[in-house]
Amino acid sequence: MTYGPSGAESIKAMTGNDLPWIILKFGGTSVAEADRWQTIARIVRERLDEGVCVLVVCSALRGVSDALDALVEAALAGEHAERLQALQRRHLDLAAALGVDGPALLAPHFERLQQLLTGIALLGEASPRIRARVMARGELMSSTLGAAYLARQGLDVGWQDARDLLRARETPAHWPATRRFLSATCDASPDPALRERLARTGARVVVTQGFIARDAGGRTVLLGRGGSDTSAAYFAARLQARRLEIWTDVPGLFTANPHEVPTARLIERIGYDEAQELATTGARVLHPACIDPVRRHRIPLHLRSTLAPELPGTVVTADPGDHGPHVKAIAVKQGVVLVAMETLGMWQQVGFLADVFAVFKRHGVSVDLVATSESNVTVSLDPAANTLAPEALHALVEDLAAYCTPRLILPCAVISLVGRHIRSILHRLGPIFEAFDAHHLYLLSQAASDLNLSFVVDEAQAIPLARRLHARLFEADAGTSRPALNGTATGVASGQHA
Template sequence: MKVLKFGGTSVGSSKNINNVINILENYGKDDSIACVVSAVGGITDKLLLAGKQAQNKDRNFVKTFEFIKEKHLSIIKALNPDNNLSILKYAEGRHNSLKNLLEGIFLINELSPKTSDKLVSYGERLSSFIIAGTMMNRGLSAGRKNTQKLIITNSNYTKAEVDYSITNQNIKDYFSSAPQNITILPGFVASSKTGEQTTLGRGGSDFTAAIIAAALHVEQLEIWTDVSGMFTTNPKLVKQAYPIEKISYQEAMELSHFGAKVLYPPTVQPVLSLDIPIHIKNTLEPDAAGTVISNEDIKSSNPVKGISNINNIALLTLEGSGMVGIPGFSKRLFETLSQEKINVIMITQASSEHSICLGIEDKESKNAKNAIDAVFENEIALGKIEPIIIETGLSIIALVGDNMKNHQGISGKMFSSLGKNNINIRAIAQGASEKNITAVIDEKDIKKALNTLHEQFFESKTKQLNVFITGVGNVGERLVEQIKQQKKYLKDNLKINLRVAGLSNSRTMVFDETGLDLTDWNTQLANGEKASLQDFFEKTRALNLRNSIFVDVTANADVANLYPQYLRESIAIVACNKIACSSDYNNYKELKRLSLKYNAPYLFETNVGAGLPVIDTLSNLIASGDKVNTIQAVLSGSLNFVFNNFTDKTKFYDIVKQAGAEGYTEPDPRIDLSGVDVARKILILARESGFKMNLEDIENTSFLSESGLKSDTVDDFYQTLIADEAHYQSLYASAKLNNCQLKYVAKFDNGKASVGLQEIPEGHPFYNLEGSDNIVMFYTERYPKQPMIIKGAGAGADVTASGLFADIIRLGND
């Protein structure tokens, strides 16, 4: 004998019912079957709605009734196109009876629990008759038995209690002589000892199946639903979630209590007490393995079995110094909630006895507050306790596993991973059995929290990074292409799942929380919404994705001014924009402080040497206890390119134009040629070395002509380069005469910094610096005479993009 139960979705359409019939036909070839079915998906809710409408004198109950009627009739006709008269006749009788009942509710303006049970019973009674009738029409050995004749209860309407002595005997007697192989039974419904219709409450169809399975002592109870078992977490919110093959009763009940909808724990008590396994299967994928729930000792390397959650939670806090050492507060609190029929989902109490926190359903919070404040009115008036505090818009998230108690560090990993993603925890509870760790968080963070914890405990150490890039110009385009090219490599070799979730240029922006398709990102961006720096931030924040990284590929002060907003949301920043780090010293330190406070890394390697590891090297020196004394550097790839190509046979104007065309200078070349860009770089290195400096503290000796310095526009500036060619040729001639090379040098020495064009003699490390290469020499206490030298390409879109990419990867490896 096998007992199967099919839920509302499984019997929600003619297509799904055909799947059910196929499954039953296959099972019935080898064994006799008891099949419990729910109402057609959505019908129970519609019945309750019709009842409420009728009670409230709302004639729309007629429309709701007609929907219920048509739903059943359409299914009957689709299942039985040629032979449906007997089923239609039965359905017509039930529908007429239902309509009369609703009319009665409308007339007397009342919907009692007793009447409610009669009302909702129509769903299961109709679905079971339709399925059984269809199977008989198709020549299968099937029949229907009304469960109201088998399961006997008391008269506690809407949640009746079963009389097992009578019920078990009824079930045994019936199935010992049932003539058909397959018996279809309506779930949820029963009858009282006096013959009145009753129902078994929430999860009633599961309960019906469990009662029958226990009475018949079957080897296994199968519950068929629309998912392939119990998942590691909610698959609608976490795409990487997967079915759990085996799980204990205790783990399944913990997960179900905290929101897993596949199973309602109280309803399976009959089979649990007899140690009958429950197999969760998928009607739409009958060959899928599903989940087996049993008392088997399941060995697993992962102590965590699943992550579950409940939304729409309110947190009630009762606190006050008058509670300390005084017995009876907890008793009065819980009695009050019990009298109001308010279910407590979670409890946590401080060891000081100064406060008690309770998690309840949000919709019950006002009623709870009014009742508790009334009970403790005297203590509140005397100042012994505070009025009850209510926080709404919360969710409970729970980590579940039988073996968690035997593994150290589970809670540490849980709270650390949540904290790194700016998920604030409002309350924590852990039972003495240590089968679950529960935390209360903001409901808006639930998706990020589930994904973060699932990645931590169930995925093969693959870390997902969600990147939002502003400034998709020359360098930005290269960065996106590099990400596209290396995406598979990163996942396979570094276990980093890198997704570009947002892109913006000066005109448009586009977002996709699942990651943009980088094979066609140009088209997506071109068709995006109008760009706005503030809107880009707001959208990034609203998506609330774990491990979010904002990448600034601009030279825009307005973008830099938004950094604090990103950091406060625990969104990491990777930037080649030098403005923030070279702004006022207090602003620089504030960004550093925010980065630490909100656990949001702020990386800006490309601020100084494009793709060269200049800042990373300097940070390692400082962290290891070394001290920087002097820095000498050529830090402008654009200026190095200019002076490496400028001779007495070329024109300065042509070389500067060429540098711009090849992407070595900013669109406004004055930023590079004025030395401001180099001054910012040496300032950043000085600050990272531990010195307090501002940009105005750096001596900047310009090589530009006076007219070039005074030019108002880029076009005017280029005209001065043509007019003042003799000035620039004189600089070259002087260097040539002295057998030197012209290099724009930045220097920091004992707290003072300067930048300017210098004639570098032969033999100096800067002399043979070619193309757009940069070079940095660190003289430290450990390198006092022979400096640590970093040298390589210091400008260009590809190397700058690779520097940004390296910072992103660094975050993935943290």
Template structure:
């Protein structure tokens, strides 16, 4: 039986490699790689690696069964390279896995970050964090007690260890905190990947593949924040800031609506916003501008400024960073008092401050050249000096 399974695996892998060669030849001849072709191209690695891993588990006596996500029931929109999972996925995945388990129990080994577009029936990918999204989708479909995602760090950390080696694991987070951390630059999780678990109130535990004994970080819908001050510090570098001031009189009706309609028309999203009656400051990530390549980033920014200057005076400030303080914003006055004291002592000028509607995030904009120094100083003040911690209420 084992030799027969290995022969079947070899035959299938050779078939996959043949199809891959044909696809690459077609791309080379056409000198064009469409989003649809790209999604099909990147699916080969998952399809091959999951089959090899499944064969290995079966060889050592652990019963396993391989699944291609796009054939297992993960149904998505047809937005190639960044598809969304549709509700029809959950009953379809549950039905397939439960039926197979009843027939013959085996550990499911599923391809990550892949799905099938519901209209075209083509292979799609789920964008950044797609493998974690696959895991939380399956967890929601099956109604599991806990979902685990395995990384190369001991959970979510108090800051990026590449910026400050004293970063330490955060034992407990809410989904809201995790989403803010991810959106503003933390690389461990992607906010979209947590959505199925959050909707189903299933805890997610982040573990370290290289240190399985570490408890990791548990993410739940709620946690006790009564003694919490700061959870983590996140840095998002190389962002652009725009100061937009109305050219009309005070109280101009509809100014903000006009500003944001321009962003909407150009399909540009902003990270942080600070507003008054006749002015608004926003930050945006140039890498997320809707352009075909990096060369066009500058022209896209120029176009944005040109449109905004029809209704306002615009000041474009590049090479800025957002430092996001994630924590208990009910104690925002204490957090800001300490943060501004630290930044003042380090000679850093804060150019914009924004508190998100989530109420777990305070964002500060500073020059790129000072940003890492700021994170190191803030981390030392909030997490390393015991005498500096605020007393609990």
């Protein structure tokens, strides 16, 4: 679908298919209001002035993915009509505010949603495959409205279905359907054919969706909740983009979550590896899977805010410029489940760990942190990487019981100090351990990568502990420079994670 006056031949003649690409990903908050789309149009024009092509990757409107998930549950009870009408009204209201023909643009999406929900209500079941098709409508609707609005602003815009651009990797048939359809991954190799395909749209601005792809059978799959960041990173890698920009409602990465620690400070530059650690340990500004595709091809990643587009944000790059030992940030990951496995039979026994971890693999469960002793192995399960439904955990524990005595500990949280060469400054970090006085510490992990030091505690203790740790590491030296502890940071401390 192409908007605007230019045809494919004119763009090919103008660019020779050789113009570099900049990928702009806009989160749910950024695409939910008409004034934010004005900001998006201005950003797109500024990037076009750099002599590039622009790929705009849209999330669903803020809260719509949750609303679609709730619609599925309501349809199972035959009570989805009102919820569907509210979802339709929200999108039509945005269309009216944007000055585009909402009823005409969105009618096919509303009709398909109605068909899917009616089918769910009649069958009384919603497989992961059907759930993926319902959830995909959020991004398809937001991007349809956005492309029409940008065209109305005089931009030469093409719209593409991301499911025609991204192919999911095949997964083992025995993996749970939730993993195959709701947490898929894609290849991130350079793809000249994709450049050619986008050039044939005849537009220097192409609007597409995050979060969605197709599998080898042509079926809709999702890239996991928050997967729009990952989609954008795949596109950046496949197009060998000049840079990837992720726009959300906060201006970058902070020394802690500013919503939970109001004194947190903005990090101006950070390396790929530290950003990866922050993303995997709980910094929700970035999806953990979005770092590797850009790191592999050394594509700079810029984190910016549509609420404050004048701020430079955080730049994630191969060389952040601070190579000495330091703690860069504190991250908190909540909703964590610990699995403690007790047995005296593992002592000096060959293959025990292989046996128990094979159980996790068979259940499609990814392990995060690991701690071992002569009679105990304790692992943490990340809720962002796993479906931790009670029935799934029960099945896992039942199978583990063949090798040990398993015990679930929940709800827990992981507090991580993220930085470089942390082992070399442990003597300076000593005083922070006083913050754990009188708190139950279940697990401590310090990996060979020397990028983080993590503690697992009861979930209720996590935020108060994070505030105390942040005060000891960052706030006491707010008026001085102590790069050995906190690297490069500024005093910006407002906003919330997307």
